Structure formats: structure tokens, C-alpha cells
Amino acid sequence: MKRTLHAIPAACAVLACAAVLLLAGCGPMRDLASPASPDLSAEWKALLDELRAFERTLGFRETRNFAQLTDERESYVYCGQASNRALPYSYEDPAIRWLEQIDAEQCRDAGPDHDWYFGSVEVWGEIGTPVTPAMISGELDRFVYLVIHEDCHDQFQLPYGIEEPLCNIITYRAMAQFAAQKYRWYTPENRALRNYAVMQSRETRTTVAHYREVEALYARFHRRELPLDDLMLARGTVFGKLERALDLPPGEMNNISLASHMTYSRHYGRLEGVVERLGPDLAQVVAYFRAIDAAKPTPEELMRKLSTHDRKSLEFVRANEEAVIRTIERAGRQRTAELR
DSSP states (O other), X not given: OOSOOOOOOOOOSOHHHHHHHHHTTOTHHHHHHSOOOOBOGGGHHHHHHHHHHHHHHTTOOOOSTTSSBOOSOSSEEXXXXXXXXXXXXXXXXXXXXXXXXXXXXXXXXSOTTEEEEEEEESOOTTSOOOXXXXXXXXXXXXXXXHHHHHHHHTTOOOOHHHHHHXXXXXXXXXXXXXXXXXXXXXXXXXXXXXXXXXXXXXXXXHHHHHHHHHHHHHHHHHTTSSOHHHHHHHHHHHHHHHHHHHTOOTTOOSHHHHHHHHHHHTTHHHHHXXXXXHOSOHHHHHHHHHHHHHHSXXXXXXXXXXXXXXXXXXXXXXXXXXXXXXXXXXXXXXXXXHHO
């Protein structure tokens, strides 16, 4: 997870009384269906050791992440700023200016024609990230997600627009398997881990659908079919719908946060289909995508093809993602031919 802006968690068993229970607030049944994830307290170190042993069964290589507990920082604070005249593609879009070591007031001072987003994450990917106080003061499901997702990033060298959704898919499945191995099915711990994965996966489709709506509005704006004031009003309506769908606070969604969510969502459905065809053995999934990683065009090959030297350009970012998708499609055709 390079710049994560989200985290989440659902289900009722007896359909005949579900509507009545929900209208009544469900009482004990509500707690059974959507339990609060237990706190970690002093158990995080033992849990981390268990997760690392579990990761080895997935074929994960050892990483330098979470080797120590830091008290130098509570979490990692960051700021994003971007013009509200264009919709960024993802968190890698150079239209977004990412700033660190900045406070909320400085972040907000982006200018009247800019969106800004100020936030923090418990860990920062690909830096041998330590365990932070924010990480262990959180809940079980978030802790497990962060460990597996961050360690997943160190298994591949894929474009972030591919690696983020892929590592989420692997992590969600791994969380369910870890829950089944460690906790009895009726425990709050088991249900919290499974619910987190189910709800997060569903929300990718919602994100993509709303992004397409905003994208269409910006296309009309750039064709001069929609005045700026009308664009701002219309996109605000879509942002509000998405905030409600994702259970986010009002004002959370803007161009920056939407583009960041899309980094995890744009290719999620396609990659999930590949993973489902590979089957439930996650070690096989990890091995398959390592092979894809090795077979994809190198950045240097892509830059020569695009006649560019800028690996941060939007043209390169999009081409890099599409190159991996084409590599997956070729591997799928080859796999189908071998099975005939």
C-alpha cells in the first residue's frame, strides 16, 4: 500500500427475520452479523509471528517490513494537491502533487481552483516499514490486512495500478484462510477478518462506476459542453453518492481521493477473474504473478516504444499497466492451449 485512503467491514443469517432485525437495530443479531474487530493490545507481536509463518505457506519471500516497533512517529502524514479542472487517472498521475512533512493548514493552502487531501497511513510501503503505534492501537482486521498487503508488495515489481489491486485480492483471500486456521468460525476475530475482505472487494465496483460518472462530466467540460460551475455542482453530487456508498464522512471525496481509490479498483475485476481461475491455492497465485512479473516488458523497453524518458508521465503509467494486462492475456491464451 503506497497511498491508502481506505479500510472497512457485513452479513445476517436468518433471512426470514433479517428485515425486522435490521429495522429494529438487530440487537445481538447485529453484533453477530457485523462484529467489532477486537483490539490488539499486547498480542500484536505474537500475531505478527503467526502471520509471518502463514505467509511462508503462500510462497512469500521474507521482507524487511515490521522488524521493529518505532516510537519516532505515530503514523505517516501526507498531503495531495491537484487542479479541480481535470480528473487524475490514479495516485501516480503527475497531476497530483504529493507532499510530506506538511500540516493540514499548509495542505489546505492549495488555491481556490485546487482540490486537496490531507491524511495519514499507519505504514508506508517499500521502505522496510516499522510497526507504528497507530498500527497496534488499531483493530485486528486492519493489522492483519496491513501486514499481508505490505509484505505482498515486496513479492513483485509490477506497476502500482496492477500491484495494489492484486495485493488486495491476495490479502483478502489470505485473511479468510488465516481466520479459518486460527479462529473458530463463530468468534468475533474470525468474522471480523472475513467481513473486512468481503466488504472491501464489493466496494471496488462502486468506486469504478462513480469514477466513470465523474469522468464523463469532465469530458463534457473539456468539450465546452458543461460550464465550470455546473461541473463542480454535478461532480459534488456524484461524490456525495460515493461517500454514502462507501460509508465515508461528507467532504471526504474529491478528485484526489477518487483517483487514489481507483488505483486499487480500476483493474480489480479483471485480476480477480484471473485469480479465481487459478483456484484457491494462493501459493500458486503468487507464483503465477511472479512469472507474469518476469515476462512483462521492462520499463526501458516501454520507454523506447513510447519515445520517452519520463517514467512518471501519465502516458508511461497507463502503458505500463496495459503491458502487464496484455502479458496476463497472452499467458491465459497459452494456458488454454496447453489444456486442450
